[in-house]
Amino acid sequence: MPDHDAQPQHTSPFTRSLLAPNAGPMTLDGTNSYIIAAPGSTEIIVVDPGPLNDGHLAALTAAGRVTLVLVTHRHADHTAASARFAELTGAPVRAFDPAYCLGGDPLVDGELIEAAGSSIHVIHTPGHTDDSVCLHQPGDGPTGSVLTGDTILGRGTSIIDGTLADYLASLKSLRALGPAIVLPAHGAVLPDLAARCDAYLAHRHERLEQVRAALRELGEDASAARVTDVVYAQTDAAVRFAAEASVRAQLAYLRGGSGLS
Numbered sequence: 001m002p003d004h005d006a007q008p009q010h011t012s013p014f015t016r017s018l019l020a021p022n023a024g025p026m027t028l029d030g031t032n033s034y035i036i037a038a039p040g041s042t043e044i045i046v047v048d049p050g051p052l053n054d055g056h057l058a059a060l061t062a063a064g065r066v067t068l069v070l071v072t073h074r075h076a077d078h079t080a081a082s083a084r085f086a087e088l089t090g091a092p093v094r095a096f097d098p099a100y101c102l103g104g105d106p107l108v109d110g111e112l113i114e115a116a117g118s119s120i121h122v123i124h125t126p127g128h129t130d131d132s133v134c135l136h137q138p139g140d141g142p143t144g145s146v147l148t149g150d151t152i153l154g155r156g157t158s159i160i161d162g163t164l165a166d167y168l169a170s171l172k173s174l175r176a177l178g179p180a181i182v183l184p185a186h187g188a189v190l191p192d193l194a195a196r197c198d199a200y201l202a203h204r205h206e207r208l209e210q211v212r213a214a215l216r217e218l219g220e221d222a223s224a225a226r227v228t229d230v231v232y233a234q235t236d237a238a239v240r241f242a243a244e245a246s247v248r249a250q251l252a253y254l255r256g257g258s259g260l261s
Helices: 054-062 082-089 164-175 193-218 224-231 237-258
Strands: 009-012 015-019 032-036 043-047 065-070 112-115 118-124 133-137 145-149 181-184
Touching: 009 181, 015 054, 032 054, 032 181, 054 082, 065 082, 065 112, 164 193, 164 237, 181 193, 193 224, 193 237, 224 237
Parallel strands: 043 065, 145 181
Antiparallel strands: 009 015, 015 032, 032 043, 112 118, 118 133, 133 145
8 A cells, every 4th residue: 555645746837846755854854856847748757756665656656757757866865766666657767876877878967958848957066965966947937946956955954975165166056046946855945046055155154164163172183073072062963974974074175275274
């Protein structure tokens, strides 16, 4: 029996989202799988099929004729169902990392995908992971929309599982797209991409200042674990590993020549 009874929700003129039943400390309310189709299209694109859950996949399959599956990045809460979903639909799965492609070519930075009545620009946005991409639909409503994966979340901030330098550059690239609708893989839809990027950039620079202060207190050779104890002292134990990963990225950024002053 299906164990997931959620229905797709309209999130923009060209998109609907379906929330996977995998809520948790790292996934917030769960993973948002997106369905892309211009009004009147007889086919759909699915972005991030999500965890391997029969009810979730059945609801995605029932949403329309799936002709393409896109993956924003490699993490399992986005990709675990890819192989099963490809079997169910016969649609190719495309990702930036070839290891996560099934019957389709890897995504390319700057590529234009035209399918399901939409034009989708692929933007490589490393930082959360080195293979992260965002999907820009300039024709989706008056301001366009961007599916941001985990690069930008609907609430809170994202773990840096790549490099901080890449992440800051990715945020600046996204900010240049203006006030597009933000369609995140976790959390609620947001109205203004540029504003969210500004907030994320300010947060990252604030964290860097906190790390610099911790290093002045602990010594410049302090470990990531010790710095995390100071900078993320109030962090829930369930996400401690994520905080420490971000600190490692911050330390690598500072120690790589960006300055500890």
